[in-house]
Amino acid sequence: xxxxxxxxxxGNWLQHxxxxxxxxxxxxxxxxxxxxxxxxxxxxGNKWFDLHHIRxxxxxEGHLCDLVPLCRQHHKEQHEGVGIDLTEYYRAAGVxxxxxxxxxx
Numbered sequence: 001x002x003x004x005x006x007x008x009x010x011g012n013w014l015q016h017x018x019x020x021x022x023x024x025x026x027x028x029x030x031x032x033x034x035x036x037x038x039x040x041x042x043x044x045g046n047k048w049f050d051l052h053h054i055r056x057x058x059x060x061e062g063h064l065c066d067l068v069p070l071c072r073q074h075h076k077e078q079h080e081g082v083g084i085d086l087t088e089y090y091r092a093a094g095v096x097x098x099x100x101x102x103x104x105x
Contacts, residue, residue, distance in 0.1 A: 017053060017058065018057070021026050024060060025029050027096055028061075028062040029051060030066075031062060031064065032064055032067055034050060035064055037064055037067070037069075038068075038069050038084070039069065040069060041069055041071035041074055042068060042069060042070060042074075042084065042086075042089075043074040043083070043084045044071060046071035048071060048072075049069040049070055049071050049072075049075075050069070050070055050071070050072060050075040051067040051068070051069060052067065052068045052069070052070045052072075052075050052078055052086075053066060053067065054066045054067070054068060054086065054090050065089075068086055069088050070083070070084075082105065
């Protein structure tokens with residue numbers, strides 16, 4: 001199970017871990033798998049993937065536009081800040097994207 005590196009408090013880590021093990025998350029994943037959304041890692045095409053949350057603030061709401069398929073390695077890299085450019089997916093999810101302190105074009 002991937003644990004978010006950015007979550008540095010025990011309470012956040014426990015809350016996130018509980019959610020990833022919940023029936024609620026299982027239902028959201030099934031909804032994604034049954035959708036016409038991409039079904040392979042966006043970086044390398046691997047058919048085995050995790051679902052990366054773009055908007056953690058609404059991860060329990062199950063918006064499919066907030067989920068991006070990434071293989072385990074690319075998901076890990078994304079959380080380390082060295083992953084592929086997901087700008088278009090962040091924008092589609094309503095996230096304001098900035099690059100070096102200014103809004104990205």
